[in-house]
Amino acid sequence: MEPLLTQLRASAEPTRLRLLALCARGAFCVSEFCAILGQSQPRLSRHLKLLVEAGLLERLPEGANAYFQLADEAGLARALLARLPEDDATIAADRRAAARIAAERARVASESFRAHGADWDEMRALGLPAPAIEAALVRLMPKRVARAVDIGTGTGKLLDVLAPRADAVLGLDASREMLALARARLAERNLANASVRLADMYRLPLPDAGFDLATLQMVLHYADDPVAALAEAARVLKPDGLLVVIDLAPHERGDLLRGLAHRWPGFDDAAIAGWMGEAGCAPLPPVEVAGPLAVRLWPARRMAAAAAMLPETTLQF
Template identity: 60%
Template sequence: MDQIIAALRAIAEPTRLRLVALGAEGEWCVTDLVEILGQSQPRLSRHLRLLAEAGVFERAREGPNVFFRLADTGPGAALARAALARVPEDDPLLAADRHRARSLRAVRARAASAAFQANPVAWDELRALDLPAAAIEAALLAALPPGPLGRLLDIGTGTGRMLELLAPRAEGATGIDLSREMLALARARLSASGLGRCTLRQADMMRLPFPPASFDLVTLAMVLHYADEPAEVLAEAARVLAPQGTLAIVDLAPHGDDALVRRLAHRWPGFPAPQVAAWLAGAGLAPRPAVALPGPLTVHLHIATRAVPATSRAGAARIDA
Protein backbone atom coordinates (compact mmCIF):
# COMPACT_ATOMS: atom_id res chain seq x y z
CA MET A 1 0.00 0.00 0.00
CA ASP A 2 2.82 2.42 0.81
CA GLN A 3 4.30 1.94 -2.68
CA ILE A 4 0.98 2.67 -4.35
CA ILE A 5 0.34 5.78 -2.26
CA ALA A 6 3.87 7.07 -2.97
CA ALA A 7 3.35 6.52 -6.71
CA LEU A 8 -0.01 8.29 -6.69
CA ARG A 9 1.52 11.26 -4.88
CA ALA A 10 4.44 11.32 -7.28
CA ILE A 11 2.37 11.55 -10.46
CA ALA A 12 -0.36 13.82 -9.01
CA GLU A 13 1.40 17.05 -10.02
CA PRO A 14 1.33 18.73 -13.46
CA THR A 15 5.07 18.92 -14.11
CA ARG A 16 5.63 15.35 -12.92
CA LEU A 17 2.83 14.06 -15.13
CA ARG A 18 4.49 15.84 -18.08
CA LEU A 19 7.75 14.13 -17.14
CA VAL A 20 5.96 10.77 -17.02
CA ALA A 21 4.60 11.35 -20.53
CA LEU A 22 8.12 12.13 -21.81
CA GLY A 23 9.62 9.19 -19.92
CA ALA A 24 7.14 6.86 -21.61
CA GLU A 25 8.63 7.82 -25.00
CA GLY A 26 12.31 7.36 -24.17
CA GLU A 27 15.09 8.28 -21.78
CA TRP A 28 16.26 11.80 -21.05
CA CYS A 29 18.95 13.50 -18.98
CA VAL A 30 18.14 16.52 -16.83
CA THR A 31 19.65 18.92 -19.36
CA ASP A 32 17.33 17.59 -22.06
CA LEU A 33 14.30 18.00 -19.82
CA VAL A 34 15.29 21.57 -18.89
CA GLU A 35 15.23 22.45 -22.61
CA ILE A 36 11.96 20.65 -23.30
CA LEU A 37 9.95 21.91 -20.33
CA GLY A 38 11.63 25.29 -19.91
CA GLN A 39 12.00 24.87 -16.15
CA SER A 40 15.04 25.18 -13.90
CA GLN A 41 17.41 22.28 -13.31
CA PRO A 42 17.00 22.23 -9.49
CA ARG A 43 13.21 22.12 -9.82
CA LEU A 44 13.26 19.28 -12.34
CA SER A 45 15.90 17.36 -10.39
CA ARG A 46 13.60 17.38 -7.36
CA HIS A 47 10.66 16.13 -9.44
CA LEU A 48 12.78 13.38 -10.98
CA ARG A 49 14.05 12.29 -7.56
CA LEU A 50 10.47 11.93 -6.29
CA LEU A 51 9.45 9.92 -9.36
CA ALA A 52 12.47 7.63 -8.98
CA GLU A 53 11.92 7.12 -5.24
CA ALA A 54 8.30 6.16 -5.94
CA GLY A 55 9.37 3.53 -8.46
CA VAL A 56 7.81 5.42 -11.37
CA PHE A 57 11.16 6.22 -13.04
CA GLU A 58 14.35 4.22 -13.49
CA ARG A 59 17.78 5.90 -13.39
CA ALA A 60 20.86 4.94 -15.39
CA ARG A 61 24.22 6.69 -15.19
CA GLU A 62 26.20 7.27 -18.39
CA GLY A 63 29.46 9.12 -17.78
CA PRO A 64 28.65 12.46 -16.12
CA ASN A 65 24.94 12.22 -17.01
CA VAL A 66 22.04 10.39 -15.40
CA PHE A 67 19.24 9.31 -17.74
CA PHE A 68 15.63 8.83 -16.62
CA ARG A 69 12.87 6.76 -18.18
CA LEU A 70 9.53 5.28 -17.16
CA ALA A 71 10.11 2.02 -15.30
CA ASP A 72 9.10 -1.21 -17.07
CA THR A 73 7.70 -2.98 -14.03
CA GLY A 74 6.31 -2.31 -10.56
CA PRO A 75 3.15 -0.69 -9.17
CA GLY A 76 4.48 2.83 -9.68
CA ALA A 77 5.06 2.32 -13.40
CA ALA A 78 1.71 0.57 -13.81
CA LEU A 79 -0.16 3.44 -12.15
CA ALA A 80 1.71 5.99 -14.25
CA ARG A 81 0.82 4.17 -17.47
CA ALA A 82 -2.82 3.93 -16.39
CA ALA A 83 -2.90 7.67 -15.69
CA LEU A 84 -1.33 8.48 -19.07
CA ALA A 85 -3.91 6.32 -20.86
CA ARG A 86 -6.60 8.67 -19.55
CA VAL A 87 -4.92 11.89 -20.69
CA PRO A 88 -6.22 13.04 -24.11
CA GLU A 89 -3.68 12.52 -26.91
CA ASP A 90 -4.28 16.07 -28.15
CA ASP A 91 -3.67 17.76 -24.79
CA PRO A 92 -1.97 21.05 -25.86
CA LEU A 93 0.70 21.02 -23.16
CA LEU A 94 1.76 17.42 -23.76
CA ALA A 95 1.63 17.95 -27.54
CA ALA A 96 3.99 20.93 -27.20
CA ASP A 97 6.33 18.84 -25.03
CA ARG A 98 6.34 16.05 -27.63
CA HIS A 99 7.15 18.55 -30.39
CA ARG A 100 10.10 20.01 -28.48
CA ALA A 101 11.29 16.50 -27.57
CA ARG A 102 11.33 15.43 -31.23
CA SER A 103 13.14 18.62 -32.22
CA LEU A 104 15.73 18.01 -29.52
CA ARG A 105 16.23 14.42 -30.68
CA ALA A 106 16.85 15.69 -34.20
CA VAL A 107 19.43 18.15 -32.85
CA ARG A 108 21.14 15.33 -30.94
CA ALA A 109 21.18 13.10 -34.03
CA ARG A 110 22.65 15.92 -36.09
CA ALA A 111 25.38 16.52 -33.53
CA ALA A 112 26.17 12.80 -33.36
CA SER A 113 26.59 12.39 -37.13
CA ALA A 114 30.01 11.43 -38.45
CA ALA A 115 30.24 14.59 -40.56
CA PHE A 116 29.60 16.78 -37.52
CA GLN A 117 32.12 14.92 -35.39
CA ALA A 118 34.77 15.26 -38.11
CA ASN A 119 34.57 19.07 -38.25
CA PRO A 120 31.89 20.64 -36.02
CA VAL A 121 32.71 24.27 -36.83
CA ALA A 122 32.43 23.78 -40.59
CA TRP A 123 29.46 21.39 -40.44
CA ASP A 124 26.27 22.03 -42.31
CA GLU A 125 23.78 19.58 -43.72
CA LEU A 126 24.34 20.45 -47.39
CA ARG A 127 27.97 19.42 -47.07
CA ALA A 128 27.23 16.52 -44.72
CA LEU A 129 24.99 15.00 -47.42
CA ASP A 130 27.60 15.67 -50.11
CA LEU A 131 25.25 18.04 -51.93
CA PRO A 132 26.59 20.74 -54.29
CA ALA A 133 26.61 23.43 -51.61
CA ALA A 134 28.37 26.09 -53.71
CA ALA A 135 25.86 25.73 -56.57
CA ILE A 136 22.89 25.77 -54.17
CA GLU A 137 24.16 28.88 -52.40
CA ALA A 138 24.79 30.59 -55.75
CA ALA A 139 21.22 29.79 -56.84
CA LEU A 140 19.89 31.23 -53.58
CA LEU A 141 21.89 34.45 -53.99
CA ALA A 142 20.67 34.82 -57.59
CA ALA A 143 17.04 34.38 -56.51
CA LEU A 144 17.12 37.01 -53.76
CA PRO A 145 16.44 40.71 -54.39
CA PRO A 146 19.55 42.63 -55.49
CA GLY A 147 21.15 45.14 -53.15
CA PRO A 148 20.60 45.41 -49.38
CA LEU A 149 18.54 42.62 -47.84
CA GLY A 150 17.14 44.57 -44.88
CA ARG A 151 16.47 42.71 -41.65
CA LEU A 152 17.43 39.02 -41.89
CA LEU A 153 16.20 36.04 -39.84
CA ASP A 154 17.75 32.60 -40.33
CA ILE A 155 15.57 29.89 -38.78
CA GLY A 156 17.47 26.78 -37.67
CA THR A 157 20.77 28.54 -38.21
CA GLY A 158 22.94 25.58 -37.13
CA THR A 159 26.58 26.65 -37.31
CA GLY A 160 25.61 29.94 -38.97
CA ARG A 161 26.44 29.32 -42.63
CA MET A 162 23.42 31.25 -43.97
CA LEU A 163 24.27 34.20 -41.75
CA GLU A 164 27.87 34.08 -42.92
CA LEU A 165 26.63 34.12 -46.54
CA LEU A 166 23.92 36.80 -46.25
CA ALA A 167 24.65 39.00 -43.22
CA PRO A 168 27.17 41.24 -45.05
CA ARG A 169 24.23 42.51 -47.17
CA ALA A 170 21.77 42.79 -44.28
CA GLU A 171 20.80 45.77 -42.15
CA GLY A 172 20.63 43.41 -39.17
CA ALA A 173 20.94 39.62 -38.94
CA THR A 174 19.46 37.19 -36.42
CA GLY A 175 19.77 33.42 -36.23
CA ILE A 176 17.73 31.08 -34.05
CA ASP A 177 18.32 27.43 -33.20
CA LEU A 178 17.06 25.07 -30.53
CA SER A 179 20.55 23.74 -29.82
CA ARG A 180 22.84 25.68 -27.49
CA GLU A 181 25.79 23.70 -28.84
CA MET A 182 25.03 24.81 -32.40
CA LEU A 183 24.63 28.42 -31.30
CA ALA A 184 28.03 28.29 -29.61
CA LEU A 185 29.58 27.03 -32.84
CA ALA A 186 27.74 29.70 -34.83
CA ARG A 187 29.12 32.42 -32.54
CA ALA A 188 32.63 31.12 -33.09
CA ARG A 189 32.17 30.93 -36.84
CA LEU A 190 30.66 34.39 -37.18
CA SER A 191 33.23 35.97 -34.93
CA ALA A 192 36.01 34.47 -37.04
CA SER A 193 34.31 35.91 -40.15
CA GLY A 194 34.10 39.39 -38.63
CA LEU A 195 30.32 39.11 -38.23
CA GLY A 196 30.12 39.31 -34.46
CA ARG A 197 27.29 41.86 -34.75
CA CYS A 198 24.87 39.06 -35.73
CA THR A 199 22.33 38.19 -33.02
CA LEU A 200 21.93 34.53 -32.04
CA ARG A 201 19.07 33.27 -29.88
CA GLN A 202 17.88 29.91 -28.63
CA ALA A 203 14.30 29.55 -29.83
CA ASP A 204 11.80 27.11 -31.31
CA MET A 205 10.84 27.59 -34.97
CA MET A 206 7.22 26.86 -34.04
CA ARG A 207 7.13 29.81 -31.61
CA LEU A 208 9.36 32.60 -32.85
CA PRO A 209 10.02 35.24 -30.15
CA PHE A 210 9.48 38.19 -32.50
CA PRO A 211 6.50 40.48 -33.25
CA PRO A 212 4.78 40.39 -36.64
CA ALA A 213 6.52 41.99 -39.65
CA SER A 214 9.94 42.04 -37.93
CA PHE A 215 12.06 40.89 -40.90
CA ASP A 216 12.49 41.62 -44.59
CA LEU A 217 14.13 38.25 -45.40
CA VAL A 218 13.53 34.94 -43.62
CA THR A 219 15.54 31.83 -44.56
CA LEU A 220 15.07 28.14 -43.76
CA ALA A 221 17.98 26.14 -45.15
CA MET A 222 17.69 22.35 -44.73
CA VAL A 223 15.43 22.82 -41.72
CA LEU A 224 11.85 22.08 -42.76
CA HIS A 225 12.31 18.31 -42.95
CA TYR A 226 12.97 18.32 -39.18
CA ALA A 227 9.59 19.94 -38.39
CA ASP A 228 6.65 17.99 -36.97
CA GLU A 229 4.24 20.40 -38.65
CA PRO A 230 5.90 22.03 -41.69
CA ALA A 231 2.83 24.10 -42.59
CA GLU A 232 2.78 25.64 -39.10
CA VAL A 233 6.49 26.45 -39.30
CA LEU A 234 5.91 28.28 -42.60
CA ALA A 235 2.91 30.11 -41.17
CA GLU A 236 5.05 31.26 -38.24
CA ALA A 237 7.82 32.36 -40.61
CA ALA A 238 5.25 34.28 -42.67
CA ARG A 239 3.94 35.96 -39.51
CA VAL A 240 7.27 37.68 -38.84
CA LEU A 241 7.77 38.67 -42.50
CA ALA A 242 7.22 42.32 -43.39
CA PRO A 243 5.09 43.42 -46.39
CA GLN A 244 7.06 42.87 -49.61
CA GLY A 245 9.44 40.66 -47.61
CA THR A 246 10.93 37.43 -48.95
CA LEU A 247 10.88 33.90 -47.55
CA ALA A 248 13.58 31.59 -48.94
CA ILE A 249 13.52 27.83 -48.35
CA VAL A 250 16.19 25.31 -49.29
CA ASP A 251 15.12 21.72 -48.71
CA LEU A 252 15.12 18.23 -50.12
CA ALA A 253 12.82 17.01 -52.87
CA PRO A 254 11.12 13.67 -52.08
CA HIS A 255 13.59 10.77 -51.90
CA GLY A 256 13.48 7.13 -50.84
CA ASP A 257 16.58 6.99 -48.64
CA ASP A 258 15.08 5.63 -45.40
CA ALA A 259 18.54 5.05 -43.90
CA LEU A 260 19.30 8.76 -44.26
CA VAL A 261 16.04 9.69 -42.56
CA ARG A 262 16.87 7.43 -39.61
CA ARG A 263 20.53 8.47 -39.38
CA LEU A 264 19.83 12.21 -39.15
CA ALA A 265 16.40 11.93 -37.46
CA HIS A 266 14.57 13.67 -40.29
CA ARG A 267 10.80 13.80 -39.84
CA TRP A 268 10.17 13.95 -43.61
CA PRO A 269 11.95 12.41 -46.63
CA GLY A 270 11.76 15.66 -48.61
CA PHE A 271 8.73 17.56 -49.92
CA PRO A 272 6.94 17.74 -53.29
CA ALA A 273 7.19 21.27 -54.68
CA PRO A 274 3.37 21.66 -55.10
CA GLN A 275 2.88 20.79 -51.42
CA VAL A 276 5.32 23.49 -50.27
CA ALA A 277 3.69 25.98 -52.67
CA ALA A 278 0.28 25.18 -51.16
CA TRP A 279 1.61 25.70 -47.62
CA LEU A 280 3.15 29.03 -48.61
CA ALA A 281 -0.07 30.20 -50.25
CA GLY A 282 -1.99 29.12 -47.16
CA ALA A 283 0.33 31.29 -45.08
CA GLY A 284 -0.61 34.33 -47.17
CA LEU A 285 2.49 34.37 -49.36
CA ALA A 286 2.92 34.39 -53.15
CA PRO A 287 5.27 31.51 -54.10
CA ARG A 288 7.36 31.43 -57.25
CA PRO A 289 7.84 28.12 -59.10
CA ALA A 290 10.37 25.97 -57.24
CA VAL A 291 13.85 25.59 -58.72
CA ALA A 292 15.20 22.01 -58.76
CA LEU A 293 18.95 21.73 -58.12
CA PRO A 294 20.33 18.30 -59.02
CA GLY A 295 22.85 16.32 -57.00
CA PRO A 296 23.07 13.02 -55.13
CA LEU A 297 19.71 14.16 -53.73
CA THR A 298 17.64 16.78 -55.53
CA VAL A 299 17.24 20.03 -53.63
CA HIS A 300 14.39 22.49 -54.16
CA LEU A 301 14.76 26.25 -53.79
CA HIS A 302 11.46 27.91 -52.88
CA ILE A 303 11.04 31.70 -52.92
CA ALA A 304 7.86 33.43 -51.76
CA THR A 305 6.97 37.04 -51.05
CA ARG A 306 4.43 38.77 -48.86
CA ALA A 307 2.21 41.12 -50.82
CA VAL A 308 1.52 44.67 -49.69
CA PRO A 309 -1.96 44.75 -48.04
CA ALA A 310 -4.68 46.16 -50.30
CA THR A 311 -5.35 49.00 -47.85
CA SER A 312 -1.69 50.06 -48.05
CA ARG A 313 -1.76 50.06 -51.85
CA ALA A 314 -4.92 52.17 -51.86
CA GLY A 315 -3.35 54.65 -49.45
CA ALA A 316 -0.23 54.90 -51.61
CA ALA A 317 -2.37 55.52 -54.69
CA ARG A 318 -4.19 58.38 -52.96
CA ILE A 319 -0.86 59.94 -51.93
CA ASP A 320 0.46 59.68 -55.51
CA ALA A 321 -2.71 61.30 -56.83
Protein backbone atom coordinates in the same frame (compact mmCIF):
# COMPACT_ATOMS: atom_id res chain seq x y z
CA MET B 1 16.96 64.52 -24.13
CA GLU B 2 16.88 62.24 -21.07
CA PRO B 3 17.36 58.92 -22.97
CA LEU B 4 20.44 60.39 -24.68
CA LEU B 5 21.86 61.60 -21.38
CA THR B 6 21.21 58.18 -19.83
CA GLN B 7 23.15 56.48 -22.63
CA LEU B 8 25.99 58.97 -22.36
CA ARG B 9 26.27 58.43 -18.61
CA ALA B 10 26.14 54.65 -19.04
CA SER B 11 28.91 54.73 -21.66
CA ALA B 12 31.23 57.10 -19.79
CA GLU B 13 33.04 54.48 -17.69
CA PRO B 14 36.11 52.44 -18.72
CA THR B 15 34.74 48.96 -17.99
CA ARG B 16 31.40 49.68 -19.62
CA LEU B 17 33.13 51.05 -22.72
CA ARG B 18 35.19 47.85 -22.90
CA LEU B 19 31.99 45.81 -22.61
CA LEU B 20 30.41 47.76 -25.45
CA ALA B 21 33.51 47.22 -27.60
CA LEU B 22 33.33 43.47 -27.00
CA CYS B 23 29.59 43.28 -27.69
CA ALA B 24 30.11 45.11 -30.98
CA ARG B 25 32.00 42.01 -32.14
CA GLY B 26 29.69 39.30 -30.81
CA ALA B 27 27.54 38.07 -27.94
CA PHE B 28 29.05 36.96 -24.63
CA CYS B 29 27.75 35.72 -21.29
CA VAL B 30 28.79 37.05 -17.87
CA SER B 31 31.26 34.25 -17.14
CA GLU B 32 32.99 34.95 -20.47
CA PHE B 33 33.18 38.66 -19.69
CA CYS B 34 34.79 37.73 -16.34
CA ALA B 35 37.43 35.66 -18.13
CA ILE B 36 38.13 38.37 -20.71
CA LEU B 37 38.20 41.42 -18.44
CA GLY B 38 39.54 39.71 -15.30
CA GLN B 39 36.84 41.25 -13.10
CA SER B 40 34.33 39.74 -10.68
CA GLN B 41 30.89 38.55 -11.72
CA PRO B 42 28.95 40.87 -9.34
CA ARG B 43 30.87 43.90 -10.63
CA LEU B 44 30.33 43.05 -14.29
CA SER B 45 26.69 42.14 -13.70
CA ARG B 46 26.07 45.64 -12.34
CA HIS B 47 27.76 47.23 -15.35
CA LEU B 48 25.77 45.06 -17.76
CA LYS B 49 22.51 45.89 -15.98
CA LEU B 50 23.17 49.62 -16.44
CA LEU B 51 23.98 49.16 -20.13
CA VAL B 52 20.81 47.12 -20.70
CA GLU B 53 18.66 49.65 -18.84
CA ALA B 54 20.16 52.44 -20.94
CA GLY B 55 19.16 50.59 -24.11
CA LEU B 56 22.76 50.07 -25.26
CA LEU B 57 22.85 46.29 -24.79
CA GLU B 58 20.26 43.58 -25.30
CA ARG B 59 20.06 40.65 -22.87
CA LEU B 60 19.25 37.29 -24.47
CA PRO B 61 18.33 34.53 -21.97
CA GLU B 62 19.54 31.07 -22.96
CA GLY B 63 18.87 28.35 -20.40
CA ALA B 64 20.84 29.07 -17.23
CA ASN B 65 22.91 31.70 -19.06
CA ALA B 66 22.17 35.02 -20.70
CA TYR B 67 24.10 36.50 -23.60
CA PHE B 68 24.60 40.22 -24.18
CA GLN B 69 24.93 41.99 -27.51
CA LEU B 70 24.61 45.55 -28.83
CA ALA B 71 21.00 46.64 -29.06
CA ASP B 72 19.53 47.74 -32.39
CA GLU B 73 19.01 51.22 -30.92
CA ALA B 74 22.65 51.52 -29.79
CA GLY B 75 23.64 54.03 -32.47
CA LEU B 76 25.36 56.19 -29.87
CA ALA B 77 27.51 53.26 -28.73
CA ARG B 78 28.56 52.52 -32.31
CA ALA B 79 29.48 56.17 -32.84
CA LEU B 80 31.58 56.19 -29.67
CA LEU B 81 33.30 52.91 -30.52
CA ALA B 82 34.20 54.23 -33.98
CA ARG B 83 36.29 56.89 -32.22
CA LEU B 84 38.33 54.38 -30.24
CA PRO B 85 41.88 54.12 -31.58
CA GLU B 86 42.52 50.80 -33.26
CA ASP B 87 45.87 50.46 -31.48
CA ASP B 88 44.45 50.92 -27.97
CA ALA B 89 46.33 48.33 -25.88
CA THR B 90 43.42 47.51 -23.54
CA ILE B 91 40.87 47.03 -26.32
CA ALA B 92 43.36 44.93 -28.33
CA ALA B 93 44.01 42.69 -25.31
CA ASP B 94 40.28 42.27 -24.77
CA ARG B 95 39.82 41.25 -28.39
CA ARG B 96 42.60 38.67 -28.18
CA ALA B 97 41.02 37.19 -25.04
CA ALA B 98 37.60 37.18 -26.74
CA ALA B 99 39.08 35.30 -29.70
CA ARG B 100 40.40 32.63 -27.32
CA ILE B 101 36.94 32.35 -25.73
CA ALA B 102 35.33 31.94 -29.16
CA ALA B 103 37.82 29.21 -30.08
CA GLU B 104 37.09 27.39 -26.82
CA ARG B 105 33.35 27.59 -27.48
CA ALA B 106 33.82 25.95 -30.86
CA ARG B 107 36.05 23.22 -29.43
CA VAL B 108 33.62 22.35 -26.63
CA ALA B 109 30.63 22.37 -28.94
CA SER B 110 32.39 20.21 -31.52
CA GLU B 111 33.48 17.70 -28.88
CA SER B 112 29.93 17.55 -27.55
CA PHE B 113 28.61 16.74 -31.01
CA ARG B 114 31.27 14.12 -31.65
CA ALA B 115 30.58 12.51 -28.27
CA HIS B 116 26.91 12.13 -29.14
CA GLY B 117 27.59 10.89 -32.66
CA ALA B 118 25.85 13.79 -34.41
CA ASP B 119 27.09 15.26 -37.65
CA TRP B 120 26.29 18.94 -37.29
CA ASP B 121 27.07 19.86 -40.90
CA GLU B 122 24.27 18.11 -42.74
CA MET B 123 25.02 19.67 -46.12
CA ARG B 124 28.52 18.20 -46.01
CA ALA B 125 27.29 14.88 -44.62
CA LEU B 126 24.94 14.48 -47.59
CA GLY B 127 27.52 15.66 -50.12
CA LEU B 128 25.28 18.51 -51.26
CA PRO B 129 26.77 21.29 -53.44
CA ALA B 130 26.65 24.09 -50.85
CA PRO B 131 28.34 26.75 -53.08
CA ALA B 132 25.81 26.19 -55.88
CA ILE B 133 22.90 26.30 -53.41
CA GLU B 134 24.19 29.51 -51.85
CA ALA B 135 24.69 31.08 -55.29
CA ALA B 136 21.10 30.19 -56.21
CA LEU B 137 19.89 31.86 -52.99
CA VAL B 138 21.87 35.03 -53.76
CA ARG B 139 20.26 35.20 -57.22
CA LEU B 140 16.80 35.07 -55.60
CA MET B 141 17.60 37.80 -53.05
CA PRO B 142 17.44 41.55 -53.55
CA LYS B 143 20.88 43.16 -53.76
CA ARG B 144 20.37 44.59 -50.27
CA VAL B 145 17.90 44.04 -47.42
CA ALA B 146 17.52 45.80 -44.09
CA ARG B 147 16.87 42.77 -41.88
CA ALA B 148 17.18 39.06 -42.57
CA VAL B 149 16.50 36.06 -40.33
CA ASP B 150 17.76 32.49 -40.81
CA ILE B 151 15.50 30.05 -38.96
CA GLY B 152 17.24 26.86 -37.88
CA THR B 153 20.63 28.42 -38.57
CA GLY B 154 22.62 25.51 -37.10
CA THR B 155 26.31 26.42 -37.17
CA GLY B 156 25.48 29.73 -38.85
CA LYS B 157 27.00 28.91 -42.24
CA LEU B 158 24.21 30.67 -44.12
CA LEU B 159 24.88 33.83 -42.10
CA ASP B 160 28.16 34.10 -44.04
CA VAL B 161 26.06 34.49 -47.19
CA LEU B 162 23.39 36.80 -45.76
CA ALA B 163 25.54 39.17 -43.70
CA PRO B 164 27.26 40.98 -46.61
CA ARG B 165 23.83 41.64 -48.16
CA ALA B 166 21.89 42.81 -45.09
CA ASP B 167 22.12 45.66 -42.63
CA ALA B 168 21.37 43.18 -39.83
CA VAL B 169 21.00 39.40 -39.87
CA LEU B 170 19.77 37.11 -37.10
CA GLY B 171 20.26 33.35 -36.83
CA LEU B 172 17.85 31.29 -34.71
CA ASP B 173 18.25 27.73 -33.51
CA ALA B 174 16.85 25.49 -30.78
CA SER B 175 20.25 23.87 -30.04
CA ARG B 176 22.67 25.55 -27.62
CA GLU B 177 25.53 23.48 -29.04
CA MET B 178 24.77 24.69 -32.55
CA LEU B 179 24.63 28.28 -31.32
CA ALA B 180 28.03 27.88 -29.66
CA LEU B 181 29.50 26.91 -33.02
CA ALA B 182 27.62 29.72 -34.77
CA ARG B 183 28.94 32.31 -32.31
CA ALA B 184 32.47 31.05 -32.87
CA ARG B 185 31.96 31.38 -36.63
CA LEU B 186 30.69 34.95 -36.31
CA ALA B 187 33.60 35.94 -34.08
CA GLU B 188 36.15 34.36 -36.41
CA ARG B 189 34.74 36.19 -39.44
CA ASN B 190 34.08 39.45 -37.54
CA LEU B 191 30.49 39.63 -38.80
CA ALA B 192 29.47 42.55 -36.61
CA ASN B 193 26.01 42.87 -38.19
CA ALA B 194 25.11 39.24 -37.44
CA SER B 195 23.90 37.67 -34.22
CA VAL B 196 22.27 34.42 -33.05
CA ARG B 197 19.83 33.47 -30.35
CA LEU B 198 17.97 30.47 -28.95
CA ALA B 199 14.48 30.03 -30.41
CA ASP B 200 11.79 27.52 -31.26
CA MET B 201 10.78 27.73 -34.92
CA TYR B 202 7.12 27.29 -33.94
CA ARG B 203 7.25 30.29 -31.60
CA LEU B 204 9.78 32.85 -32.74
CA PRO B 205 10.62 35.54 -30.14
CA LEU B 206 10.26 38.22 -32.82
CA PRO B 207 7.70 40.91 -33.66
CA ASP B 208 5.29 40.69 -36.57
CA ALA B 209 6.41 42.07 -39.92
CA GLY B 210 9.94 42.94 -38.78
CA PHE B 211 12.07 41.33 -41.52
CA ASP B 212 12.61 41.68 -45.27
CA LEU B 213 13.95 38.14 -45.75
CA ALA B 214 13.45 34.83 -43.93
CA THR B 215 15.26 31.59 -44.82
CA LEU B 216 14.83 27.98 -43.71
CA GLN B 217 17.69 25.86 -45.05
CA MET B 218 17.54 22.09 -44.48
CA VAL B 219 15.12 22.64 -41.59
CA LEU B 220 11.64 21.79 -42.81
CA HIS B 221 12.34 18.06 -43.21
CA TYR B 222 12.75 17.89 -39.41
CA ALA B 223 9.44 19.64 -38.72
CA ASP B 224 6.52 17.68 -37.27
CA ASP B 225 4.25 20.49 -38.49
CA PRO B 226 5.70 22.22 -41.58
CA VAL B 227 2.58 24.34 -42.01
CA ALA B 228 3.00 25.86 -38.55
CA ALA B 229 6.72 26.48 -39.13
CA LEU B 230 6.07 28.27 -42.42
CA ALA B 231 3.22 30.30 -40.92
CA GLU B 232 5.52 31.50 -38.14
CA ALA B 233 8.26 32.39 -40.64
CA ALA B 234 5.73 34.32 -42.71
CA ARG B 235 4.45 36.16 -39.63
CA VAL B 236 7.77 37.91 -39.06
CA LEU B 237 8.03 39.09 -42.69
CA LYS B 238 7.06 42.56 -43.84
CA PRO B 239 4.47 42.83 -46.63
CA ASP B 240 6.19 41.74 -49.86
CA GLY B 241 9.05 40.28 -47.79
CA LEU B 242 10.81 37.24 -49.25
CA LEU B 243 10.57 33.76 -47.73
CA VAL B 244 12.97 31.11 -49.10
CA VAL B 245 12.75 27.44 -48.14
CA ILE B 246 15.79 25.37 -49.11
CA ASP B 247 15.30 21.63 -48.76
CA LEU B 248 15.39 18.25 -50.43
CA ALA B 249 13.19 17.34 -53.37
CA PRO B 250 11.25 14.05 -53.03
CA HIS B 251 13.61 11.08 -52.62
CA GLU B 252 13.54 7.42 -51.62
CA ARG B 253 16.44 7.45 -49.16
CA GLY B 254 14.96 5.65 -46.20
CA ASP B 255 18.32 5.82 -44.42
CA LEU B 256 17.83 9.57 -43.99
CA LEU B 257 14.57 9.01 -42.16
CA ARG B 258 16.18 6.41 -39.91
CA GLY B 259 19.75 7.64 -39.51
CA LEU B 260 19.30 11.43 -39.57
CA ALA B 261 15.79 11.54 -38.09
CA HIS B 262 14.24 13.27 -41.10
CA ARG B 263 10.47 13.46 -40.70
CA TRP B 264 9.81 13.95 -44.41
CA PRO B 265 11.33 12.25 -47.51
CA GLY B 266 11.73 15.56 -49.32
CA PHE B 267 8.97 17.86 -50.57
CA ASP B 268 7.23 18.36 -53.87
CA ASP B 269 6.36 21.73 -55.38
CA ALA B 270 2.61 21.36 -54.89
CA ALA B 271 2.89 20.68 -51.15
CA ILE B 272 5.23 23.62 -50.55
CA ALA B 273 3.08 25.94 -52.67
CA GLY B 274 -0.04 24.93 -50.75
CA TRP B 275 1.62 25.48 -47.38
CA MET B 276 3.04 28.82 -48.53
CA GLY B 277 -0.45 29.90 -49.55
CA GLU B 278 -1.87 28.87 -46.16
CA ALA B 279 0.84 31.00 -44.53
CA GLY B 280 -0.22 34.06 -46.50
CA CYS B 281 2.58 33.96 -49.06
CA ALA B 282 2.46 33.95 -52.85
CA PRO B 283 4.77 31.22 -54.23
CA LEU B 284 7.32 32.08 -56.90
CA PRO B 285 8.88 29.61 -59.36
CA PRO B 286 11.15 27.10 -57.55
CA VAL B 287 14.81 26.58 -58.43
CA GLU B 288 16.46 23.15 -58.46
CA VAL B 289 20.15 22.46 -57.76
CA ALA B 290 21.37 19.05 -58.90
CA GLY B 291 23.54 16.84 -56.69
CA PRO B 292 23.59 13.42 -55.02
CA LEU B 293 20.17 14.48 -53.77
CA ALA B 294 18.21 17.14 -55.64
CA VAL B 295 17.78 20.33 -53.63
CA ARG B 296 15.11 22.90 -54.37
CA LEU B 297 14.75 26.52 -53.37
CA TRP B 298 11.15 27.57 -52.95
CA PRO B 299 10.76 31.37 -52.81
CA ALA B 300 7.55 33.21 -51.92
CA ARG B 301 6.43 36.78 -51.23
CA ARG B 302 4.48 37.75 -48.12
CA MET B 303 1.11 39.05 -49.31
CA ALA B 304 0.28 42.54 -48.02
CA ALA B 305 -3.36 41.69 -47.24
CA ALA B 306 -2.32 38.70 -45.10
CA ALA B 307 0.27 40.72 -43.20
CA ALA B 308 -2.24 43.47 -42.48
CA MET B 309 -4.49 40.96 -40.68
CA LEU B 310 -1.82 40.03 -38.13
CA PRO B 311 -2.70 40.81 -34.50
CA GLU B 312 -0.49 43.21 -32.61
CA THR B 313 2.37 41.70 -30.61
CA THR B 314 4.52 42.93 -27.76
CA LEU B 315 7.55 40.74 -28.53
CA GLN B 316 10.80 42.66 -28.86
CA PHE B 317 13.76 42.21 -31.23
